[in-house]
Amino acid sequence: MLRIEAIETFYGASQVLFGMSLEVGANEVVTLMGRNGMGKTTTVNSIMGIVRPAAGRITFENDEITNAPAHLIARHGLGLVPEGRQVFPNLSVRENLVATAANRFGARDPWTVERVLTMFPELEARITSMANLLSGGEQQMLAIGRALMTNPKLLILDEATEGLAPLIRKEIWHCLERLKVEGQAILVIDKNIDDLKRIADRHYIVEKGKVVWSGTSAELDANAELVQEKLGV
Numbered sequence: 060m061l062r063i064e065a066i067e068t069f070y071g072a073s074q075v076l077f078g079m080s081l082e083v084g085a086n087e088v089v090t091l092m093g094r095n096g097m098g099k100t101t102t103v104n105s106i107m108g109i110v111r112p113a114a115g116r117i118t119f120e121n122d123e124i125t126n127a128p129a130h131l132i133a134r135h136g137l138g139l140v141p142e143g144r145q146v147f148p149n150l151s152v153r154e155n156l157v158a159t160a161a162n163r164f165g166a167r168d169p170w171t172v173e174r175v176l177t178m179f180p181e182l183e184a185r186i187t188s189m190a191n192l193l194s195g196g197e198q199q200m201l202a203i204g205r206a207l208m209t210n211p212k213l214l215i216l217d218e219a220t221e222g223l224a225p226l227i228r229k230e231i232w233h234c235l236e237r238l239k240v241e242g243q244a245i246l247v248i249d250k251n252i253d254d255l256k257r258i259a260d261r262h263y264i265v266e267k268g269k270v271v272w273s274g275t276s277a278e279l280d281a282n283a284e285l286v287q288e289k290l291g292v
């Protein structure tokens with residue numbers, strides 16, 4: 060579905076990605092793990108057209124999207140929950156959900172405001188509130204709901220549960236588990252390895268702008284030393 064081949068991405072003269080490659084298959088849940096500053100967000104931003112790789116290739120369902128403008132990349136069916144949520148602060152919860160909603164590929168059971176509220180009942184009482192008045196957890200639920208309302212083929216979450224209270228984290232993981240059961244392809248970045256191991260099919264560990272290890276949850280489990288060395292937990 061998504062294939063990244065040896066991308067090199069720079070901020071000005073400073074190179075951040077050094078031959079980053081990864082793949083996400085249909086119905087797969089895949090993680091990107093690694094210490095701070097290793098290039099995970101830059102990888103996501105390269106996929107989404109927010110920064111432009113200077114070399115390498117990104118394809119989505121066999122269409123080349125390398126260097127395509129961000130708004131066109133979203134139209135290919137990529138939905139992003141960005142780091143720091145970035146909901147529209149001066150729009151209500153309902154307005155946030157419908158602002159970018161689309162069913163470009165004719166999903167048979169498309170996401171609706173009602174379906175998002177079933178996934179995240181907390182948002183129902185907040186439906187007319189301005190997004191900037193929501194708690195961090197509610198904003199993250201809204202950011203996920205907004206991405207789902209685009210009926211993405213691939214949902215990408217950058218720091219899915221960062222800074223959230225344990226109960227809210229649990230709810231976000233539960234949401235991702237439900238999405239996985241429904242066959243949603245997901246690329247997720249987070250630091251909670253135990254939760255990621257439970258939910259995801261495969262993992263990539265990123266160090267200094269490239270993948271240094273990839274494998275299944277069972278393989279990750281069998282490599283406690285690697286986790287310690289690369290992720291420091």
Ligand SMILES: Nc1ncnc2c1ncn2[C@@H]1O[C@H](COP(=O)(O)OP(=O)(O)OP(=O)(O)O)[C@@H](O)[C@H]1O
Binds near residue numbers: 075
């Ligand atoms: N807009 C920018 N301009 C210049 N340098 C940047 C920019 N964004 C990120 N960097 C640098 O690029 C490197 C990789 O950052 P990136 O955000 O991709 O890492 P990350 O693995 O996602 O880590 P984190 O968990 O801290 O977000 C870091 O050294 C960071 O300081």
